[in-house]
Amino acid sequence: MNTLTPAQAWNEMRRGNQRFVDGKPRHPRQDVERRSELADAQTPHVALFGCSDSRLAAEIIFDKGLGDLFVVRNAGQVISDSVLGSLEYAVGVLHVPLIVVLGHDACGAVKAAIDSQSPDAPRLPVHINTIIEKIVPAVRRVGQPTADGHIDPETIDAAVVGREHLRDTVAELLERSELISDAVADGTLAIVGANYKLLEGRADADILVGALEPPQPTAPQVTPVP
Numbered sequence: 001m002n003t004l005t006p007a008q009a010w011n012e013m014r015r016g017n018q019r020f021v022d023g024k025p026r027h028p029r030q031d032v033e034r035r036s037e038l039a040d041a042q043t044p045h046v047a048l049f050g051c052s053d054s055r056l057a058a059e060i061i062f063d064k065g066l067g068d069l070f071v072v073r074n075a076g077q078v079i080s081d082s083v084l085g086s087l088e089y090a091v092g093v094l095h096v097p098l099i100v101v102l103g104h105d106a107c108g109a110v111k112a113a114i115d116s117q118s119p120d121a122p123r124l125p126v127h128i129n130t131i132i133e134k135i136v137p138a139v140r141r142v143g144q145p146t147a148d149g150h151i152d153p154e155t156i157d158a159a160v161v162g163r164e165h166l167r168d169t170v171a172e173l174l175e176r177s178e179l180i181s182d183a184v185a186d187g188t189l190a191i192v193g194a195n196y197k198l199l200e201g202r203a204d205a206d207i208l209v210g211a212l213e214p215p216q217p218t219a220p221q222v223t224p225v226p
Contacts (some may be wrong), residue, residue, distance in 0.1 A: 029065025
């Protein structure tokens with residue numbers, strides 16, 4: 001059973017990421033003894049939902065070991081039924097106190113969503129398009145569509161789109177999962193929306209939901225970090 005509070009779990013994640021940034025990772029809990037400890041049960045402290053990008057290996061960038069993170073990933077970190085089910089399992093069965101939703105710069109899915117709005121955009125394969133469509137609303141909020149509805153990709157700041165999409169993802173997670181939103185309201189769960197910088201190796205919190213700072217309002221709220 002988890003004994004960490006949401007704030008303690010996030011502080012542990014921040015410390016691990018700082019070790020990675022500093023080039024001083026400890027590579028904890030990755031030995032034979034740890035493997036044996038986990039053979040019959042798992043008690044991860046954090047559920048991490050992130051992009052499938054090969055440069056975002058969660059246990060590495062947060063300097064974690066076996067059994068520390070319950071990881072769910074897909075291209076562009078877009079919400080789906082399988083993602084919701086996996087995260088509800090982490091919260092309802094494994095009792096994790098924290099969900100980290102992790103975006104990053106130079107995201108291929110974000111770039112594809114931006115490029116898809118140009119007038120001469122090629123048709124995407126159907127399953128790739130299903131992912132991209134979830135990011136397009138953020139593109140259209142950031143961009144300035146012409147009279148015919150198209151957007152010039154050259155005028156779009158991909159970093160701003162990525163941040164907007166991260167906010168959309170956290171909001172959709174709360175809206176679609178009663179189990180997760182109730183846990184946040186009860187104070188047993190918090191959500192951090194973070195952006196990972198590929199060159200620096202740093203994951204910075206952009207969105208905080210729940211009891212990560214002094215007590216928050218009862219109803220879950222998505223609060224961007226200035």
